[in-house]
Amino acid sequence: MQDGHLVQLDSVRKSFGDNLVLDDIDLSIDRGAAIVVAGPSGSGKSTMLRCINGLESIESGTIRFDGRPVKSSGREIYGIRAQIGMVFQQFNLFPHMTVLQNITLAPLEVGDAGREPSERRARDLLERVGIPEKAGDYPADLSGGQQQRVAIARALAVEPKLMLFDEPTSALDPEMIREVLDVMRDLAREGMTMIVVTHEMGFAREVCDRIVFIDEGQIVEQGTPDEFFNHTQSERAKEFVDKIIHH
Amino acid sequence: MSGLWEVLTEHLPEFSSGFFVTFRLVAISFVIAMVVGTLVAAMRVAPVRWLNVVGGVYVEFFRNIPLLVLLIIAFAGLRRAGVPINGWVAGIGSLGLYTASYIAEALRSGVFAVGRGQIDAALSLGLSYPRTLRRIVLPQAFRTVIPALASLIIAMIKNSAIVGASIVALPDLLKESRQVQAETFQTNEVFFWAAVGYLVLTLTATLAFRYFESRFQIRR
Numbered sequence: 001m002q003d004g005h006l007v008q009l010d011s012v013r014k015s016f017g018d019n020l021v022l023d024d025i026d027l028s029i030d031r032g033a034a035i036v037v038a039g040p041s042g043s044g045k046s047t048m049l050r051c052i053n054g055l056e057s058i059e060s061g062t063i064r065f066d067g068r069p070v071k072s073s074g075r076e077i078y079g080i081r082a083q084i085g086m087v088f089q090q091f092n093l094f095p096h097m098t099v100l101q102n103i104t105l106a107p108l109e110v111g112d113a114g115r116e117p118s119e120r121r122a123r124d125l126l127e128r129v130g131i132p133e134k135a136g137d138y139p140a141d142l143s144g145g146q147q148q149r150v151a152i153a154r155a156l157a158v159e160p161k162l163m164l165f166d167e168p169t170s171a172l173d174p175e176m177i178r179e180v181l182d183v184m185r186d187l188a189r190e191g192m193t194m195i196v197v198t199h200e201m202g203f204a205r206e207v208c209d210r211i212v213f214i215d216e217g218q219i220v221e222q223g224t225p226d227e228f229f230n231h232t233q234s235e236r237a238k239e240f241v242d243k244i245i246h247h
Numbered sequence: 248m249s250g251l252w253e254v255l256t257e258h259l260p261e262f263s264s265g266f267f268v269t270f271r272l273v274a275i276s277f278v279i280a281m282v283v284g285t286l287v288a289a290m291r292v293a294p295v296r297w298l299n300v301v302g303g304v305y306v307e308f309f310r311n312i313p314l315l316v317l318l319i320i321a322f323a324g325l326r327r328a329g330v331p332i333n334g335w336v337a338g339i340g341s342l343g344l345y346t347a348s349y350i351a352e353a354l355r356s357g358v359f360a361v362g363r364g365q366i367d368a369a370l371s372l373g374l375s376y377p378r379t380l381r382r383i384v385l386p387q388a389f390r391t392v393i394p395a396l397a398s399l400i401i402a403m404i405k406n407s408a409i410v411g412a413s414i415v416a417l418p419d420l421l422k423e424s425r426q427v428q429a430e431t432f433q434t435n436e437v438f439f440w441a442a443v444g445y446l447v448l449t450l451t452a453t454l455a456f457r458y459f460e461s462r463f464q465i466r467r
């Protein structure tokens with residue numbers, strides 16, 4: 001299915017108990033687009049990403065990925081998740097596996113690739129994220145920036161059609177943020193479809209096609225970086241931009 | 248009257264046969280306890296309600312009945328019910344399944360120590376829940392609970408003496424030692440060697456687990 005949006009959310013609602021976290025979200029993402037999602041803490045950004053790959057269930061509305069409905073339960077979801085890479089704030093590398101094992105896990109367990117090609121591809125990916133020499137190390141031996149780059153390589157190993165990034169640089173020391181953003185920028189340039197939750201407004205300005213601003217579970221405003229930064233519409237977005245830029 | 252050393256050399260056949268019966272008993276029970284304990288722990292943490300219940304009932308049943316009572320049920324009870332069960336099956340079954348309930352609980356606590364983020368990461372790669380459990384959660388849970396498992400296995404080795412002392416009456420180290428004691432009346436000497444036999448097993452287990460701990464330790 002090549003036509004249509006790669007990701008489409010229609011009237012998505014989600015609550016935790018009586019806390020309404022996603023309130024009627026409509027969002028569509030074209031193939032090859034890089035979207036930045038911004039908004040205050042607790043506004044529902046992580047939850048939205050987690051609904052897109054079915055880590056959370058939704059209450060009402062629909063989510064479609066590549067034309068297929070995303071449901072958090074049932075066998076279908078495994079196939080969908082294998083086409084969506086996710087990168088977390090806390091890296092979440094598997095500490096009992098080497099870097100190489102982390103990256104080849106999904107191709108070996110989920111795909112039908114053999115060990116040899118999976119490892120070759122893993123080494124290529126490590127090359128691409130700039131740490132080919134770390135294949136045999138354990139995650140604990142790596143810096144935060146290196147761990148996050150391994151996490152990106154791990155997510156790319158299944159050749160996803162979509163990458164989700166949930167504040168990938170928020171847990172990093174400032175000097176390591178650059179190296180991770182560089183990898184993400186290259187990915188976007190190569191045409192990867194990606195949704196990036198981040199406070200890195202420099203990255204947003206420079207790399208993304210569209211910024212989606214969320215507050216209290218609603219999409220308050222969205223537009224190109226120029227529209228968002230220079231012609232901000234809503235009060236809430238203005239406040240947010242002010243706070244984050246003059247900080 | 249012969250000395251400490253003579254008691255051992257003169258009765259070496261009894262001691263060594265008892266030792267190896269105990270060794271076989273604990274070795275096989277250990278395997279059963281680990282396998283069943285892992286399965287029960289997996290049931291208890293699976294996202295399937297009825298599996299949780301079955302796992303919970305298992306643990307509460309085997310953990311809350313004295314081993315001696317289990318042995319009597321397994322041996323005499325089943326025989327009376329017409330099940331032709333022999334001493335080995337009753338002994339290994341009781342000791343293994345009893346210990347499994349503790350191992351399941353230890354592993355379950357280890358599973359809870361594995362962060363939610365680990366599960367999210369595995370699921371997001373497309374792994375199914377059972378695979379996530381097998382490749383990500385349980386291997387980490389095992390590593391965290393190795394010290395706890397060591398204590399449980401040592402307790403199991405000591406508990407194995409109950410099998411020899413019970414109506415199951417396997418000719419284990421304890422049973423054979425009592426036999427020698429009845430012949431020689433040298434209680435202190437005989438049970439000194441019985442204690443040494445158990446110490447050999449428990450200390451070996453301790454060292455093995457210490458090795459596993461250093462070998463498989465997870466640095467975070």
Ligand SMILES: Nc1ncnc2c1ncn2[C@@H]1O[C@H](COP(=O)(O)OP(=O)(O)O)[C@@H](O)[C@H]1O
Nearest residue numbers: 016019021039040041042043044045046047048
């Ligand atoms: N698993 C959960 N259980 C209960 N409440 C949750 C859970 N995850 C998130 N929330 C709540 O949902 C709201 C949105 O959270 P989140 O999506 O993490 O926001 P953001 O990523 O924008 O900071 C918050 O109020 C948070 O406390």
Ligand SMILES: [Mg+2]
Nearest residue numbers: 045046047167
């Ligand atoms: Mg968040």
